[in-house]
Amino acid sequence: MNLSSPDVSPPDQALVSPAVQPCDHPQQNPLKIGIMASGTGSNFVAIADAISQQHLAAQIQLVIYNNPNAPVADRARERGIPAALLNHRDFSQREAFDQQIVDLLHTADVEWVVMVGWMRRVTHVLIDAFPDRIINIHPSLLPSFPGIRAIEQAIEYGVTISGCTVHIVRLEVDSGPILMQAAVPVHPEDTPTSLHHRIQVQEHDIIIQAIAQIAQPHTSHNLLTHRH
Amino acid sequence: MNLSSPDVSPPDQALVSPAVQPCDHPQQNPLKIGIMASGTGSNFVAIADAISQQHLAAQIQLVIYNNPNAPVADRARERGIPAALLNHRDFSQREAFDQQIVDLLHTADVEWVVMVGWMRRVTHVLIDAFPDRIINIHPSLLPSFPGIRAIEQAIEYGVTISGCTVHIVRLEVDSGPILMQAAVPVHPEDTPTSLHHRIQVQEHDIIIQAIAQIAQPHTSHNLLTHRH
Numbered sequence: 001m002n003l004s005s006p007d008v009s010p011p012d013q014a015l016v017s018p019a020v021q022p023c024d025h026p027q028q029n030p031l032k033i034g035i036m037a038s039g040t041g042s043n044f045v046a047i048a049d050a051i052s053q054q055h056l057a058a059q060i061q062l063v064i065y066n067n068p069n070a071p072v073a074d075r076a077r078e079r080g081i082p083a084a085l086l087n088h089r090d091f092s093q094r095e096a097f098d099q100q101i102v103d104l105l106h107t108a109d110v111e112w113v114v115m116v117g118w119m120r121r122v123t124h125v126l127i128d129a130f131p132d133r134i135i136n137i138h139p140s141l142l143p144s145f146p147g148i149r150a151i152e153q154a155i156e157y158g159v160t161i162s163g164c165t166v167h168i169v170r171l172e173v174d175s176g177p178i179l180m181q182a183a184v185p186v187h188p189e190d191t192p193t194s195l196h197h198r199i200q201v202q203e204h205d206i207i208i209q210a211i212a213q214i215a216q217p218h219t220s221h222n223l224l225t226h227r228h
Numbered sequence: 229m230n231l232s233s234p235d236v237s238p239p240d241q242a243l244v245s246p247a248v249q250p251c252d253h254p255q256q257n258p259l260k261i262g263i264m265a266s267g268t269g270s271n272f273v274a275i276a277d278a279i280s281q282q283h284l285a286a287q288i289q290l291v292i293y294n295n296p297n298a299p300v301a302d303r304a305r306e307r308g309i310p311a312a313l314l315n316h317r318d319f320s321q322r323e324a325f326d327q328q329i330v331d332l333l334h335t336a337d338v339e340w341v342v343m344v345g346w347m348r349r350v351t352h353v354l355i356d357a358f359p360d361r362i363i364n365i366h367p368s369l370l371p372s373f374p375g376i377r378a379i380e381q382a383i384e385y386g387v388t389i390s391g392c393t394v395h396i397v398r399l400e401v402d403s404g405p406i407l408m409q410a411a412v413p414v415h416p417e418d419t420p421t422s423l424h425h426r427i428q429v430q431e432h433d434i435i436i437q438a439i440a441q442i443a444q445p446h447t448s449h450n451l452l453t454h455r456h
Contacts, residue, residue, distance in 0.1 A: 013243065014243065015241065015242065015243040015389060015411050015412070015413065017388040017389045017413035017414065017415075018388060019386065019388050019416060141369060141372065141387070141389060141411075142372075142387070143372050143373075143385060143387075144369065144370075144371050144372045145371075157371060157406075158247065158405055158406050159369070159370070159371075159406055159409060160245040160246060160247050160406055160407075160408060160409045161243060161245045161369055161391065161409040161410070161411050163389065163411075177386055178385075178386050178387055178388055179388075180388060181387060181388045181389040182389070183243050183369075183389050183391075183411035184243075185243065185245035186245065187245075188247060
């Protein structure tokens with residue numbers, strides 16, 4: 001058998017598929033987004049760079065992070081973007097923690113919330129404040145491998161294709177309508193690190209595409225109407 | 229955003245990924261396979277054509293089908309391949325039904341069993357007779373959407389990428405080590421029929437690739453060793 005038949009991708013290409021095709025109508029006002037992150041912030045950097053290179057009609061109002069040592073804070077500040085630390089350990093109730101997040105997002109005039117590696121479960125307080133206006137990126141092809149350790153789960157199961165998913169956030173972890181997915185191969189020699197790197201490249205691509213869809217007034221109204 | 233960036237597949241391409249890369253060593257003796265099918269037999273036709281075009285070093289010893297009206301029977305006979313009807317309704321016990329299948333497969337000197345749309349649950353009788361030598365093709369990217377109505381499940385969930393999986397058959401439905409997967413886009417306007425057609429093209433490709441892997445003595449021993 002020949003792997004290079006014309007309708008088959010070479011081994012390290014990816015397949016990217018949106019729920020709604022982006023259109024080309026530029027928007028007058030950039031979409032005002034808030035970013036919630038727990039980790040390195042590589043998706044934040046990808047989004048910020050896409051905006052500064054004028055590939056994305058959005059504006060990051062605020063970055064909220066919950067880990068005092070999260071590198072995303074420095075990356076935000078060096079770009080002149082406000083970064084607010086909210087340590088969940090300072091709150092005894094998840095709802096109180098989420099209410100503080102909501103207050104910060106409202107103060108910053110955020111329209112849509114983008115979770116990039118936010119490692120805390122959300123409550124109805126956050127969901128209700130931004131109904132169907134919170135998106136998350138998850139490093140698997142949902143509904144496969146929800147929850148933590150998604151990349152390790154994929155390797156342990158032995159799938160030969162994995163990927164990432166941008167979805168609307170609902171109360172149940174990693175549920176909610178899918179906006180966009182990208183698939184990548186998993187090779188027999190992959191480690192969690194090597195697979196993570198391959199998926200991360202696609203995460204950067206589809207999180208930007210998803211925000212671009214939302215920012216386009218002609219498509220954003222229809223994001224959730226075709227199947228959910 | 230531009231969907232046609234160089235590392236992204238055009239919308240209707242597919243991503244195909246084997247667990248083990250096929251190698252090019254031709255085998256002296258073709259692999260003797262038995263096919264189990266319940267339906268139209270389009271995967272059977274793809275396999276038979278690949279063999280007759282000398283793309284696949286295998287030989288179909290026998291087709292077993294369980295539905296008296298299955299079109300696969302005529303397709304086998306018009307190619308001169310024996311087709312045996314075993315109607316599960318004639319058996320009160322699943323085990324007795326499977327024992328009859330095993331007897332037929334053994335009589336036909338089958339080495340590996342290939343299930344293409346076989347809609348009956350298997351028992352330990354069949355599994356034990358061909359340990360880790362039965363493969364199945366399933367129309368989803370497992371572990372997403374196991375069981376029946378996989379394509380309808382994918383559309384109802386709203387995934388934007390689905391596909392198909394070739395795996396070793398174990399007792400639990402649609403579990404077992406994965407040999408190969410292929411991913412395809414799901415479009416907002418897709419129906420079960422249109423998505424089924426898109427997936428079926430990839431099914432034909434990966435079932436042939438999987439059999440080719442098995443038929444190659446240099447790789448077949450290692451099919452199950454890298455993760456399971």
